[in-house]
Amino acid sequence: MDQKTIDRDDLAKYLARTLDITRFRDFCPNGLQVEGCRSIKTLVSGVTASVALLEAALEKGADAILVHHGYFWRGEDMRVIGQKHRRLKMLLTHDVNLFAYHLPLDMHPEFGNNAQLARRLGLRAESRFGEDDLGWLGTMSDPALVSVGDLAMQVEKRLGRRPLIIGDPAQRLGQIGWCTGAAQSLLGDAIAAGANVYLSGEISEPTVHLARESGVAYLACGHHATERYGVQALGEHLAATFHINHHFIDIDNPV
Structure with missing residues (x-):
């Protein structure tokens, strides 16, 4: 054409x-x-x-x-x-x-960073959380991926970046929250929404303690990478x- x-x-x-x-x-x-x-x-x-x-x-x-x-x-x-x-x-x-x-590009249901990251990692979105519904909540679409370690390997495979894991890699996946980039401040909202695993680009020092104390596994996958x-x-x-x-x-x- x-x-x-x-x-x-x-x-x-x-x-x-x-x-x-x-x-x-x-x-x-x-x-x-x-x-x-x-x-x-x-x-x-x-x-x-x-x-x-x-x-x-x-x-x-x-x-x-x-x-x-x-x-x-x-x-x-x-x-x-x-x-x-x-x-x-x-x-x-x-x-x-x-x-x-x-933010409009983070949020768009088709072209947004959250939507595109979900497509690459095999995350199935079911609901939203946080201000302006910035955070997404869902589950893995592949039933063979059952642990935090499995999700981490999927991240490394799809994004070419080994994530930093806070928590036990053997922990089973349940509700997964995610928001790309510098979204570490949404961890509290993800916990309130029922997530037992949270994935973002960045993580900050206080976020590590909140993740440990709440028992929610945190995967920091890189701001640019996500x-x-x-x-x-x-x-x-x-x-x-x-x-x-x-x-x-x-x-x-x-x-």
Whole structure:
């Protein structure tokens, strides 16, 4: 099929509707963060709008970049200096658009990070928990995977990352809670929702004690590792819907 283009503002409107961005109280603006050229033929997606991603996107001839972690976070220095200046200058010099979606991309039932992680690990979602229903709760779809250790091996196999386990690997799986990225603060909500296992990207020092004291096994699987798949799925959807070029570029991050 011949490659086409899409108008920048039409794409922004489509993404706003699809991801329901006005629903969320977020830490950053969701949508078009840096305005570039009007006509988009080539879209590059990635997790974080780092210099490495921008450079790789420019090599692909990107007209627009779609990320989960963009710019202008609440509480950050508003001055355009240092690395912020370098990043913005690259985009503006080359007339490249930057679209960023944080919580809306975590939450989307099809393209969201939680949904895509569940698909890769074989998690069957049954309910939600936490503020804005950010956390997901469910069970393993494969009856052969019965222990925390089994789930950990599944994570390593599917994500290419060995998770940090807090708890007994022999503990049997019951209700599993999960939320990608820096979702360690939702552990208490997961416990209240009935989870006996919780999986996220990051874990913090107090979370270790709460997991141990509650008897809920915790798997920390990596912030980047758990959030690679939503933006990739969304980029593929946009390419199929509007017949534009799409490249997902994975800039490795050990965290």
